[in-house]
Amino acid sequence: MRAAAAATARAARGAGWLAPGLALVGLIVAYPLVRVVEWSLTDRTTFLDGSFVGLDNYRQLLSDELFWRAFTNNLILLLSVPLSIAIALVVTGVLYRGLRGGRLYELAIFVPFLPAVASIAVVFLYVLSAGGPLNELLRGAGAGALAQPWLTDADVAIWSVLGVVLWKRIGFTVLLLTARMASIDRTLLDAAAVDGAGWWRTYWQVAVPGMRGIIAFAAVLGFIEAFSWTFAYVVILTRGGPDRATYTLEYLLYRLQFDEQLVGLASAVAVFLLVAALAVAAYRVHSARREALL
């Protein structure tokens, strides 16, 4: 009895410190999460509460060609993850091979990560326009045949978006890898070098395995970005066009909710994105546990 009362008292004291923060998270994140799952099972619209329709919304999405195109586009943007990791591995290898001015290069490569996606997207709206700097550069370099309407050709546009996502992502990935590389024991690298192994072999066999954890971290962050944060790119660069060729799931959700007022259907799209987010959540909890941060 007494122990239980003491435990309750302890819990109450803890609650005092946590309550304000957790209440706000509850209101802004937890409550909407419950609601989005609930609404995904109804035919709710902005104007009508709607009624329970079971899995109809999911069925409708899965048989909708636009849903699959959006999903495929998310997968295409996901390519920025392996690509940025591959490029960052090479950059880190070159930086650590020993050359002057490494810091300056790293700073230059990091710069794209700082501005907002919205700012960057407007810059690329100009850079990639038909008569814009990129095509001018190509023509000036005698590669005019490569010049094209980067954002207005239905076959090219999503790849252009991928280019912009990748451009913004590389610096961040380089930063993660070099930060980890700095804590790898140099004597190991040097010992391997003494054995006569070339730098790239040493790097691959000694340093890269030591970076496995941080590469996984970069991959997980990249995964959630490709399935959660493509909205600002798409809404500014292409508005889903031309001819709805660059819809992603986030943009589809936005259009369903705010243009077509189909709350139930938009919620079902959100639940798909939630599943991706939960996979990342599980990873973050797992790795925080491993590092004894919990």
Next chain:
Amino acid sequence: MSWPPDSAGGTPEPPAPRRRPHGWRGALGAVADHGFLIALAAVCLLPLYVMLIASFERAADFDGAALLPTLSPTFENYRTVWTELGFDRMFVNSAVLSLSAAAIATALAAGAAFGFTRLRFAGRGLLLAGVVATMAIPAIVVIVPLSVLMTDLGLVDRLPSAILAEAGLLLPFAIFLLHTYMRELPSELFEAAEVDGASRWRQFREIALPLARPALATTFLVSAIYAWNDLLIPLVLWQAEQLTTLMVGLALLGPSRAGTQNVPLLMAGVTISILPLAVAFAVARRAVVRGLVEGGER
């Protein structure tokens, strides 16, 4: 991996120069290394370079692309977007959103992180795991019920809606960042204070907060950057024209005004939207980088 990495200043200690093979092979290798990095750095900087030089072009003379700085630069575009396209008001709105959301998130996170580190109570581990899991939930997943909720509360197009939403979405990250810092503070300090009869509140105010100041600064700064950069929340919750933020303004103006004549104007507007970040980065590079690395892109 150790986290946050101490060397994450954007720039780890420069690697000690390795011994390269001497002679022409070594020289060739160095040239190739520099060539590769210069090419990559150029790709990273060129878009921002063309943005800057276009922003100083005279709109009337602009013909679609400028690769070299104009010989007759003008500040006219900055003046026009600032005074005529409403970027002055948008700048203030972005600042209000960013600073108040960051202040709320940091203040509430400080209390919660203190509770998580200094108190042992039932369900603590589970709650903390919940906080970490919530870090992975993006705004787009909750935006549908959130917009309905704010409508029901009558808060759409009023200041608290986007500020509270932004703060709530940033909080899990802020709690986690402060928790990882506060748990490293020596517990002897708190135990000694406890013996002296100091209340929890005094321990919080006089020991935890002063010692955690660097982490508080990082949390505030990075939260402010995220809120400054966000598009979705203010786009949905602050639809009234007098509440337009810079990012929303760019998203609305950009695609509709991308015509040749307007490029210099737009680029001036984008430059304004990036400027405060550049200042923050110049002043507090280590804190910015460390926090951004922990939070990821959003």
